[in-house]
Amino acid sequence: xxxxxIVERPHRSNYPEPVRFRRGDAVRLGDSxxxxxxxxxxxxxxxxxxxxxxxxxxxxxxxxxVAAADYDGTELNVSPGEQLTVRRELAGWYWACxxxxxxxxxxxxxxxxxxx
Numbered sequence: 250x251x252x253x254x255i256v257e258r259p260h261r262s263n264y265p266e267p268v269r270f271r272r273g274d275a276v277r278l279g280d281s282x283x284x285x286x287x288x289x290x291x292x293x294x295x296x297x298x299x300x301x302x303x304x305x306x307x308x309x310x311x312x313x314x315v316a317a318a319d320y321d322g323t324e325l326n327v328s329p330g331e332q333l334t335v336r337r338e339l340a341g342w343y344w345a346c347x348x349x350x351x352x353x354x355x356x357x358x359x360x361x362x363x364x365x
């Protein structure tokens with residue numbers, strides 16, 4: 250059964266052009282995220298910068314990595330009361346789908362489980 254959550258606090262993306270990469274792509278690295286351990290600032294081959302999970306990267310030193318998997322850094326803009334279907338949980342974030350069929354990342358702590 251799929252996990253369903255309800256949004257308790259709003260979340261808005263600060264990245265209208267999210268970082269994206271495919272397995273095997275070279276990725277430039279920046280600082281680690283102090284608020285979400287397991288995430289690092291990454292820049293893709295098209296120059297888009299955003300946060301990416303370290304678990305999806307093979308690090309080569311402190312400034313370079315190779316993508317271990319495909320990744321899309323799109324974040325969902327959500328408001329309290331919205332219900333989401335969770336597809337994946339990674340380092341404090343959900344990859345989820347809203348009721349309109351849009352996919353993106355949402356902080357786990359902005360949601361709570363739906364009680365069936």
